[in-house]
Amino acid sequence: MAYWLVKSEPDAFSWDQQVKNKVEPWTGVRNHTAKQNLQKMRLGDQAFFYHSNSGKEIVGIVEIVREAYHDPSSDEGSPWVAVDVKAVKPLPNPVTLATMKVTAALEGMALLKYSRLSVGPVTDTEWKLINKMAKDA
DNA sequence: GCCAACGTTGGC
DNA sequence: GCCAACGTTGGC
Numbered sequence: 001m002a003y004w005l006v007k008s009e010p011d012a013f014s015w016d017q018q019v020k021n022k023v024e025p026w027t028g029v030r031n032h033t034a035k036q037n038l039q040k041m042r043l044g045d046q047a048f049f050y051h052s053n054s055g056k057e058i059v060g061i062v063e064i065v066r067e068a069y070h071d072p073s074s075d076e077g078s079p080w081v082a083v084d085v086k087a088v089k090p091l092p093n094p095v096t097l098a099t100m101k102v103t104a105a106l107e108g109m110a111l112l113k114y115s116r117l118s119v120g121p122v123t124d125t126e127w128k129l130i131n132k133m134a135k136d137a
Numbered sequence: 138g139c140c141a142a143c144g145t146t147g148g149c
Numbered sequence: 150g151c152c153a154a155c156g157t158t159g160g161c
Contacts (some may be wrong), residue, residue, distance in 0.1 A: 116158050
């Protein structure tokens with residue numbers, strides 16, 4: 001199974017709302033690289049939920065409960081896709097962007113390399129390390 | 138609020 | 150098909 005990271009501006013859609021709604025369609029991705037990542041997601045894959053802009057930290061974990069389908073928030077016939085994600089659990093301690101940046105083992109992360117990419121892959125190693133950091137912090 | 142990075146658009 | 154101009158995102 002694969003791991004991912006999805007970004008949301010908490011002003012637009014926050015982790016709290018994700019938890020409250022439980023399952024939520026992840027729509028509005030308008031970038032082809034991000035779209036390709038959405039299409040690679042499979043049922044049961046997990047993703048970090050990251051708050052961009054205000055917060056700038058990973059706050060929780062979601063699971064993919066529906067694979068890519070036409071994004072209902074985009075025009076009919078447009079290529080954009082959405083997936084449905086379900087809140088799994090919050091991180092005991094959010095891991096901030098600042099912390100990840102100074103962690104040598106994470107310097108190759110898609111999140112850090114392509115700061116504007118809203119849906120990116122996370123490697124097994126990165127996934128485990130960040131979970132550990134969230135626990136120990 | 139500024140600016141860097143990057144995607145997209147449009148003139149040629 | 151190239152590239153400059155412009156818009157958007159997101160960190161600071």
